[in-house]
Amino acid sequence: MSFYFLRRLNLLVFTLFMLAMASFGLAYLFPGDYLTNLTGIHFESEQQRQLYATLYKESDGVFWQFIAYLDLLWQGEWGQSFSSNQPLYQEVTTYLPASIELSAYALFVSLVVGIPLGFLAGLRHNKLADYSILSMSFIGYSIPVFWLALILILILSLQMGWFPISGRISLLYYIPLDTGFILIDIIRSDVSYKWDAFNDALRHLFLPTLSISIVTSTIILRITRRSVIEVMGSEYIKAATARGLNRYQVILRHGIRNTIIPIMPQLALQFTTLLTNAMIVESIFSWPGIGNWLIQAIYQGDYPSIRSGMLAVSSLVVIFTVSIDIVHKIIDPQRLYRQRVKI
Amino acid sequence: MLKSNLYQEEQFPSPLRQTWYEFRKSHLAFIGLCILASITLIVILGPFVTPYSPLTQNTDALLVPPAWDGNGGISHVLGTDGLGRDVLTRVIHGSRVTFGISVFLVLVAMLIGVLIGAFAGMNTGMRSSILNHLLDSMMAIPTLLIAIIIVAILGPGLVNSMWAITLALIPQFIHYTRDFVRTEVNKEYVIAARLDGASPARIFVFSLLPNMVEMLVVQGTLALSIAILDISALGFLNLGVQSPYAELGAMLSEGLDIAYIAPWSIAAPGAAIFIAIISINVVGDGLRSALRNRLKY
Numbered sequence: 043m044s045f046y047f048l049r050r051l052n053l054l055v056f057t058l059f060m061l062a063m064a065s066f067g068l069a070y071l072f073p074g075d076y077l078t079n080l081t082g083i084h085f086e087s088e089q090q091r092q093l094y095a096t097l098y099k100e101s102d103g104v105f106w107q108f109i110a111y112l113d114l115l116w117q118g119e120w121g122q123s124f125s126s127n128q129p130l131y132q133e134v135t136t137y138l139p140a141s142i143e144l145s146a147y148a149l150f151v152s153l154v155v156g157i158p159l160g161f162l163a164g165l166r167h168n169k170l171a172d173y174s175i176l177s178m179s180f181i182g183y184s185i186p187v188f189w190l191a192l193i194l195i196l197i198l199s200l201q202m203g204w205f206p207i208s209g210r211i212s213l214l215y216y217i218p219l220d221t222g223f224i225l226i227d228i229i230r231s232d233v234s235y236k237w238d239a240f241n242d243a244l245r246h247l248f249l250p251t252l253s254i255s256i257v258t259s260t261i262i263l264r265i266t267r268r269s270v271i272e273v274m275g276s277e278y279i280k281a282a283t284a285r286g287l288n289r290y291q292v293i294l295r296h297g298i299r300n301t302i303i304p305i306m307p308q309l310a311l312q313f314t315t316l317l318t319n320a321m322i323v324e325s326i327f328s329w330p331g332i333g334n335w336l337i338q339a340i341y342q343g344d345y346p347s348i349r350s351g352m353l354a355v356s357s358l359v360v361i362f363t364v365s366i367d368i369v370h371k372i373i374d375p376q377r378l379y380r381q382r383v384k385i
Numbered sequence: 386m387l388k389s390n391l392y393q394e395e396q397f398p399s400p401l402r403q404t405w406y407e408f409r410k411s412h413l414a415f416i417g418l419c420i421l422a423s424i425t426l427i428v429i430l431g432p433f434v435t436p437y438s439p440l441t442q443n444t445d446a447l448l449v450p451p452a453w454d455g456n457g458g459i460s461h462v463l464g465t466d467g468l469g470r471d472v473l474t475r476v477i478h479g480s481r482v483t484f485g486i487s488v489f490l491v492l493v494a495m496l497i498g499v500l501i502g503a504f505a506g507m508n509t510g511m512r513s514s515i516l517n518h519l520l521d522s523m524m525a526i527p528t529l530l531i532a533i534i535i536v537a538i539l540g541p542g543l544v545n546s547m548w549a550i551t552l553a554l555i556p557q558f559i560h561y562t563r564d565f566v567r568t569e570v571n572k573e574y575v576i577a578a579r580l581d582g583a584s585p586a587r588i589f590v591f592s593l594l595p596n597m598v599e600m601l602v603v604q605g606t607l608a609l610s611i612a613i614l615d616i617s618a619l620g621f622l623n624l625g626v627q628s629p630y631a632e633l634g635a636m637l638s639e640g641l642d643i644a645y646i647a648p649w650s651i652a653a654p655g656a657a658i659f660i661a662i663i664s665i666n667v668v669g670d671g672l673r674s675a676l677r678n679r680l681k682y
Contacts, residue, residue: 184663
């Protein structure tokens with residue numbers, strides 16, 4: 043058990059180290075002065091450059107430069123953006139929560155919709171309900187998320203006028219930035235228009251969340267369905283039925299737990315897919331999240347932002363994956379390795 | 386009258402034929418296969434049939450609605466876009482770019498992935514352990530995210546986005562090949578070949594590869610749908626194919642500005658992507674369940 047944790051922690055540290063190394067290497071690979079790419083400052087005088095050269099240990103060779111870079115990363119000195127001249131650490135920590143918030147709500151909606159439908163389809167395997175749910179799931183599973191978002195905007199925003207097209211909250215409402223999660227910020231703030239603002243933020247959230255979660259809930263549905271079919275065909279379910287339990291007792295006592303636990307890590311891992319889809323959807327809805335920010339940085343050739351944005355997003359994904367693995371191992375110690383997704 | 390021959394069939398159907406029988410049983414999968422075949426046909430033959438060029442702009446026919454609309458005409462079946470280019474022609478040429486490149490990328494990624502995966506599966510110890518560690522973390526990162534990061538490094542453009550998607554697709558092929566080789570390498574038929582003195586390369590090519598083909602086809606269809614989605618997503622974000630060249634994702638982002646007055650300019654390319662991906666997924670799923678059911682008998 044502790045060997046497993048050590049292995050996972052080793053993997054985590056190793057991967058984060060590789061990512062940091064890659065982001066350091068990027069400063070050399072991008073065009074231009076490497077020190078400018080690291081700090082994000084276009085040096086005006088040789089003196090200014092010299093100041094940063096000592097900070098980043100330019101004269102000491104690549105290895106010590108990397109150590110200095112790691113040290114500065116750890117202290118939150120990520121350099122500054124070419125386009126906004128703001129410190130990158132601050133930029134990333136304002137934009138990242140917006141993406142996490144959107145993905146988290148979308149994951150929640152997908153789980154609430156996907157798991158029950160998956161159970162329904164799995165329990166009625168090879169019957170009409172199964173076939174119709176499965177056929178519907180093909181549509182959600184294959185639709186390109188950017189096209190879906192455009193159609194939703196065209197119909198629900200432009201034709202019907204029910205939901206706002208872009209942004210997180212109407213400009214009428216000023217919400218002080220605290221945690222970066224808009225709904226939590228609104229609840230924690232003490233403004234007079236709290237509930238109007240909350241309502242408005244929810245309406246802004248609706249379309250992005252819907253377009254992301256349609257795709258993800260079908261994936262979750264299919265994973266759940268496959269697991270239900272496998273569990274319901276197993277020996278212990280037959281034994282439970284033979285003991286005289288009726289169908290509902292069998293499902294409640296033996297079915298649900300054995301179905302959910304093995305697929306739990308896969309369901310949680312959909313968060314990473316969600317985050318990618320969120321990055322695309324953000325740029326359609328002008329959601330001020332990390333995806334939108336990163337894509338703008340790519341357009342503008344803002345190399346310090348690309349470097350730190352890449353580091354932040356991929357570290358988040360890796361840390362999330364490893365912690366899901368560890369949590370799963372604690373809940374279900376018998377399982378050795380993460381199983382592959384079956385859909 | 387007694388039958389003289391106890392067995393009805395002259396010969397027992399081969400595994401491939403059995404798969405086909407199982408596959409044909411599902412109507413949905415069969416329809417998907419027909420659609421996929423017609424898409425392939427259109428993509429190959431379409432450019433020889435279309436009367437317009439995908440790049441020629443025609444100021445006399447700006448924003449012509451599709452044929453079924455009152456103001457539309459039969460000369461532009463799916464209408465024209467904001468520069469007077471025929472949408473149907475552009476969709477056909479765009480499909481050619483999007484789907485053609487995706488097939489190519491999947492084949493390249495499969496080749497590289499299978500080679501590395503076989504190496505990782507047949508080796509043990511330090512080398513394979515390091516590779517596995519790296520792979521486990523790579524598998525967790527979604528392909529599109531890897532692709533966006535690689536495009537961020539290389540800069541936007543078609544060739545760069547092709548590199549990005551190939552690199553992003555490789556890990557899953559490595560993973561599946563490695564797992565397959567791991568489970569098969571200790572079975573009797575492989576041990577028999579090894580006892581006969583076959584080298585690892587020979588064992589892989591003559592004993593393992595024939596058994597792997599089905600798994601590769603199924604994984605290939607999955608990867609194909611991912612590749613199409615990713616390449617059009619990159620095109621949509623202006624990170625892949627640059628305008629004016631016709632690519633379905635890039636067409637979508639061009640149509641964005643005129644989406645309200647000319648909805649067909651985003652409906653047509655999006656629908657092309659959607660139909661292609663859904664038919665690939667349906668065929669892939671049918672294939673998977675055919676293979677699963679075949680083993681039941």
